[in-house]
Amino acid sequence: MSELELGSRSSWLSREDLDAARDRMPVLYVHAIPVRVDHAGAVTSVGLLLRAGDHGTIARELIAGRVFHGERIRDAVLRHIEKDLGPMALPLVPVSPTPFTVAEFFPTPGVTAYHDPRQHAVSLAYIVPVSGDCSPQADALDLAWVTPEETSDPALLADMAPGHGALLRHALVHLGFDV
Amino acid sequence: MSELELGSRSSWLSREDLDAARDRMPVLYVHAIPVRVDHAGAVTSVGLLLRAGDHGTIARELIAGRVFHGERIRDAVLRHIEKDLGPMALPLVPVSPTPFTVAEFFPTPGVTAYHDPRQHAVSLAYIVPVSGDCSPQADALDLAWVTPEETSDPALLADMAPGHGALLRHALVHLGFDV
Amino acid sequence: MSELELGSRSSWLSREDLDAARDRMPVLYVHAIPVRVDHAGAVTSVGLLLRAGDHGTIARELIAGRVFHGERIRDAVLRHIEKDLGPMALPLVPVSPTPFTVAEFFPTPGVTAYHDPRQHAVSLAYIVPVSGDCSPQADALDLAWVTPEETSDPALLADMAPGHGALLRHALVHLGFDV
């Protein structure tokens, strides 16, 4: 959910139009947590992007972005995964549209567990097994695969972009891990 | 999800602004299915509104409406229930933000099971037990409580507004009924 | 959930032991609905087994069976899929242990939507994408892939084993289909 994604990479709305719409309605997002699974479907690792922010900062992120007008949620999830992991990732987008959670991002901190200074965004979050070759695309500097246990490392969590750490922990708890 | 709700009853956006935003982004909605439960939490009846539409039509509807900018989902659910059932309904809005389903309404029929000729709307759907006195408000003509078994009556389903019948059936199946 | 599965095919309990245990505690089951998906994760078809019952009857069934003592739920799901679809089915067992529904089967009809004259069984139900070659094994006579739309055919539903039709419909509704 970087500024870049919402600005130059988004072809359907100009920056001005998006800013105007953002002030009027909650913006619908999707978050995807890419995972590797073993033969029995148990998650063995989670994919985290390393991305450069606007002001020289570098942060670990999940995959996230807007749902476009006229686009199905599952197509938005697929588009954002391919945008960040490349065309050979072979993601399996969940069969059901029900997300494992809904994350409500508010410009004011403390309303919910999630905060986004730029906007009121509501994100549907999905866990997405990928079985192919993943390579970071566009402005992603790196893609790291970490084990569920490693995600509770305070150093890793400190590197997560705002809101992404909470959502990562939620995903792992939902998967049955105690992190 | 009547025109009225999106027009005159919505104070945060002018009709022109809303029409403009609708053409640019999916509009975030909530649907609420009000239910009566017994002492063990089993649903005994479902509340359906009878509402007059724009062109002299009358249809049975669930409770539905937009999420406003800056509004939590649970506050939107509460607002729409109070708007339709009155201030004494004593709803118990679900403790978790995860909906039982996400209904994607497209202007073009056939993209998903849901269709809305006016807009691309994405609705988070919740089942809401109410324990107080419910009285239809505003433009709702009547409120009928029907048993889960009665909801499979073809005559009742034929009276449901577009999309509302499918969502009602989904809710009942989610509750464990075979309708 | 045929007698055979609970009898001769189950090596961990003798028929007598199982009958004794069945009279004392609810028996934990899993149901799996095998599906084929397209590139965006949307379900294109559902796999139904044709199985011969004890008394010369033939019925369409989902995949189902007991969870063994000491066995993880995901290993039970995998075991029953391989038992019915063969070792090359390449199932993707869901990443989360949360089922899409819990089906409670009672010996007395009418307690819930599910009925099993032999026992009180509680089944956790999962939708499982399979990407490999499926061939019916053991006592399954055939495996048919039907589209979501075809599952609402009354003739097909009439062929479903008791309880399996309701669970199939629940799965499709959960997937976002209006059947």
Next chain:
Amino acid sequence: MSELELGSRSSWLSREDLDAARDRMPVLYVHAIPVRVDHAGAVTSVGLLLRAGDHGTIARELIAGRVFHGERIRDAVLRHIEKDLGPMALPLVPVSPTPFTVAEFFPTPGVTAYHDPRQHAVSLAYIVPVSGDCSPQADALDLAWVTPEETSDPALLADMAPGHGALLRHALVHLGFDV
């Protein structure tokens, strides 16, 4: 899930019968997390029992216990809540049978996040709003209401019975808190 619950308080199976059954099949449990909610359904506090164990230990626990043969899951949840919180708690058992998670307890540590040295138990976990007067019953020494924020206190988590801390954290994350 104390020994007492499984022994003297359980009238349907003798201790010997239960021990025999436990060696043969996974035992079906329910866990209930009692909560207080505000007018919009947001959780304001969580109820934790203080219970004396077999060996002079004292631990904080959630509500838990077996599902009896012939008993619906929602009736088991209700029975265990009334057993621990008294007959005036006015619980609202969830309308849907789908749990927020399934906790698999194994005698061997490390198979899953949950461990029970006595048995292989599979527990369906539910969050249950209570609106009445709660008073600890039977062998519960105390009932404490803690805020969601307080549940992340390491001292409190250290007092939780094995497995109960992980399940409490899972419940809070499911509710949208970042603990």
